[in-house]
Amino acid sequence: MADQYRFGDYQRESTATHDGISFDDLIDLRPKLEKDAEGNVIPYQAPPVRLTADETFRLLRPYVSVRFMEQIKAVVPLGVYLALFQILFLQQVVEDSWVITGGLFAVIAGLMFFMEGLKLGLMPFGTIIGRNLPRNSPLPVVLFVTLLLGIGVTFAEPAIGALQTAGQNLSVERAPYLYAVLNFWSTELVLVVGLSVGLAAVIGTLRFLYSWSLKPLIYATLAPLLSLTVYASADPEMQKVIGLAWDCGAVTTGPVTVPLVLALGIGIAAAAGKGDSGLSGFGIVTLASLFPIIGVFLLALYVSSTSTPAEIIETARQAAAAAGTVEPAWFERSPGAEIVLGVRAILPLVLFLFLVLKFIVKEELENPVEILYGIGLTVVGMCIFNLGLTYGLSKLGASAGEMVPSAFMQIPGAPESPIYVYFVGLTLALAFAWFLGFGSTIAEPALNALGITTENLTNGVFKKKTLISAVSIGVGFGIAIGLSKLIFDLPLVWLLVPGYLLTVVLTYFSTEEFVNIAWDSAGVTTGPITVPLVLAMGLGFGNATDAVEGFGILCMASIGPILTVMITGLWSQYQARALASAETQVPLATTEQESKAIL
Amino acid sequence: MSDRKITYLTDVELLTVVVQRDQGEAVLKAARDVGATTGAIGYYAKGFGVRERLGLLGLAVETEKDVISMLISSEQRDVVLDQIYRAAKLDTPGMGYIYVTPLEKVATYIPDSLMARLDKHEASVG
Numbered sequence: 001m002a003d004q005y006r007f008g009d010y011q012r013e014s015t016a017t018h019d020g021i022s023f024d025d026l027i028d029l030r031p032k033l034e035k036d037a038e039g040n041v042i043p044y045q046a047p048p049v050r051l052t053a054d055e056t057f058r059l060l061r062p063y064v065s066v067r068f069m070e071q072i073k074a075v076v077p078l079g080v081y082l083a084l085f086q087i088l089f090l091q092q093v094v095e096d097s098w099v100i101t102g103g104l105f106a107v108i109a110g111l112m113f114f115m116e117g118l119k120l121g122l123m124p125f126g127t128i129i130g131r132n133l134p135r136n137s138p139l140p141v142v143l144f145v146t147l148l149l150g151i152g153v154t155f156a157e158p159a160i161g162a163l164q165t166a167g168q169n170l171s172v173e174r175a176p177y178l179y180a181v182l183n184f185w186s187t188e189l190v191l192v193v194g195l196s197v198g199l200a201a202v203i204g205t206l207r208f209l210y211s212w213s214l215k216p217l218i219y220a221t222l223a224p225l226l227s228l229t230v231y232a233s234a235d236p237e238m239q240k241v242i243g244l245a246w247d248c249g250a251v252t253t254g255p256v257t258v259p260l261v262l263a264l265g266i267g268i269a270a271a272a273g274k275g276d277s278g279l280s281g282f283g284i285v286t287l288a289s290l291f292p293i294i295g296v297f298l299l300a301l302y303v304s305s306t307s308t309p310a311e312i313i314e315t316a317r318q319a320a321a322a323a324g325t326v327e328p329a330w331f332e333r334s335p336g337a338e339i340v341l342g343v344r345a346i347l348p349l350v351l352f353l354f355l356v357l358k359f360i361v362k363e364e365l366e367n368p369v370e371i372l373y374g375i376g377l378t379v380v381g382m383c384i385f386n387l388g389l390t391y392g393l394s395k396l397g398a399s400a401g402e403m404v405p406s407a408f409m410q411i412p413g414a415p416e417s418p419i420y421v422y423f424v425g426l427t428l429a430l431a432f433a434w435f436l437g438f439g440s441t442i443a444e445p446a447l448n449a450l451g452i453t454t455e456n457l458t459n460g461v462f463k464k465k466t467l468i469s470a471v472s473i474g475v476g477f478g479i480a481i482g483l484s485k486l487i488f489d490l491p492l493v494w495l496l497v498p499g500y501l502l503t504v505v506l507t508y509f510s511t512e513e514f515v516n517i518a519w520d521s522a523g524v525t526t527g528p529i530t531v532p533l534v535l536a537m538g539l540g541f542g543n544a545t546d547a548v549e550g551f552g553i554l555c556m557a558s559i560g561p562i563l564t565v566m567i568t569g570l571w572s573q574y575q576a577r578a579l580a581s582a583e584t585q586v587p588l589a590t591t592e593q594e595s596k597a598i599l
Numbered sequence: 600m601s602d603r604k605i606t607y608l609t610d611v612e613l614l615t616v617v618v619q620r621d622q623g624e625a626v627l628k629a630a631r632d633v634g635a636t637t638g639a640i641g642y643y644a645k646g647f648g649v650r651e652r653l654g655l656l657g658l659a660v661e662t663e664k665d666v667i668s669m670l671i672s673s674e675q676r677d678v679v680l681d682q683i684y685r686a687a688k689l690d691t692p693g694m695g696y697i698y699v700t701p702l703e704k705v706a707t708y709i710p711d712s713l714m715a716r717l718d719k720h721e722a723s724v725g
Binding site for chain 1: 621649651652653654655656658659660674677688691692693694
């Protein structure tokens with residue numbers, strides 16, 4: 001026993017037990033090198049590591065739980081909010097709550113698999129193609145691939161399935177064209193939307209290449225768009241398609257489209273030596289939200305020119321009669337339908353990417369096993385997500401939408417409605433919509449990323465937090481206004497045309513950076529959870545209030561942030577200018593005083 | 600600092616932690632909790648250790664790594680190491696590793712007030 005010990009030694013001994021092993025003793029880690037006849041070392045092949053069941057579990061647990069928690073954070077608060085609102089304010093028990101819970105769980109699990117699969121299976125394609133294609137092929141080929149890619153990614157977008165679900169609950173008599181577009185023409189609808197996204201990607205890419213300003217592109221897109229809207233509003237039947245057309249814009253820009261199309265676009269710009277402008281990457285999202293609207297309008301016009309409402313109603317009646325007699329095949333029923341839908345969504349995109357890689361880029365994939373696993377995960381995830389969409393998100397959104405009107409008006413489903421005095425109930429319903437939009441946006445991870453980019457672009461003038469709150473407030477007001485459109489049966493054209501004219505004015509006065517940020521922020525907000533939920537809520541709400549159709553909420557949620565972000569941008573510019581002029585004045589004043597003091 | 604005298608710090612060790620991407624924050628928090636983030640730096644790296652040999656299970660290990668290294672005094676060493684080892688769950692397969700390297704000397708700015716206190720302390724001890 002020594003007289004004194006170092007405190008550090010004492011602490012080490014008292015806090016944990018430590019053992020030392022010499023690294024040299026870990027025999028199996030030390031390769032036994034063999035040499036061939038000429039004395040060269042034969043490359044050592046490390047034996048595969050085998051894990052025990054316990055080790056496997058401990059290896060996988062953090063991997064799964066991190067990804068699972070990510071989706072839980074996105075889904076659970078929204079679900080709880082909707083359920084609590086119904087229970088506390090509307091005194092309604094959520095119907096089929098177990099089915100909905102299971103469905104939401106499927107959404108969480110499905111998105112978890114889907115996002116991981118996207119990262120492992122599809123993104124490597126995007127990166128390799130984006131890096132190599134523009135260098136090896138002439139521009140027209142590259143642009144053609146971009147166009148086709150736009151179609152592929154649109155089919156693979158999880159939220160697109162929500163459109164199909166939305167069509168089933170429509171009344172064919174009241175909105176025949178809308179019914180026809182969503183039911184008989186649903187594949188063509190997605191195709192048209194995809195084509196528009198592809199075109200948007202092409203033009204967005206050309207914009208990178210030739211450094212076009214976004215402003216004229218916006219004006220040039222809005223002009224036909226708004227005229228089509230006004231034209232459609234003149235026709236009593238076409239009028240009902242406006243909401244769908246504008247909502248399609250919000251559906252397109254999701255977790256598949258944005259990264260894949262951007263990877264290609266940025267690759268093209270980089271190959272041309274234009275990759276370093278801070279704004280590359282912006283704009284495609286904007287155009288990809290605007291072009292599909294035109295596409296859907298044109299499709300609806302085509303449908304209206306080929307068939308009359310009476311014909312559509314007749315066809316729908318026959319189809320309904322046939323459905324009653326013939327048992328639908330397994331792939332037309334749930335859950336078979338969802339699985340077929342999931343496979344059909346992913347495989348064409350994968351096949352397309354693979355063919356481009358093999359025959360145009362002529363590159364090999366680095367890690368085929370990993371990519372195969374990723375693609376498998378994507379498909380499985382998409383199928384599970386589609387199931388969750390049907391049983392969870394759509395049901396929850398629809399039941400919330402159907403119940404919210406009971407706060408201020410009499411609806412058949414709720415015996416005690418109206419629960420509140422008209423004005424109180426109305427305020428409550430609008431507040432509900434506002435917080436739904438605000439809450440679901442503020443947690444969106446894509447928005448966080450955009451916030452960071454914005455802060456860098458503006459040298460910190462426009463803070464990440466400012467952008468996130470501006471966008472969230474915009475979406476909140478957008479959804480509230482969209483809901484009041486349904487309540488008061490406002491014609492959408494009166495909201496859209498003045499709203500977008502205002503954005504044109506603001507765009508004219510804003511700087512290029514803010515125009516890019518503001519218009520892109522609209523596309524970023526509508527993710528795979530918000531879109532189906534809000535769509536279903538609108539339709540349920542529309543059913544309950546006896547509105548003809550429940551579309552139009554999503555597009556209001558797109559215009560809201562464009563306005564708020566540009567207004568905030570102009571305000572911060574104004575402030576920065578005021579600050580700058582104040583700074584130049586202050587030193588002048590002090591030198592004046594100094595000179596007076598000296599005198 | 601006109602006399603251009605450099606005061607060295609001795610008994611410094613460099614603690615380096617390699618963890619999967621996005622786990623770096625947890626490491627820093629653990630270090631902060633035991634009062635050790637002096638000279639902490641973090642960088643991104645790519646790992647190639649055991650992933651290939653694990654087969655499909657290797658997918659659970661991110662190739663992208665956060666590397667955090669910081670200066671610690673040799674007295675602090677074991678406390679900090681223990682804390683980080685636990686917080687970063689380094690006893691889990693594939694999670695990462697931690698190591699400590701003794702440094703010969705370190706020099707940086709030492710505030711004058713601190714210097715004065717150190718001198719006084721030195722004088723009183725011996």
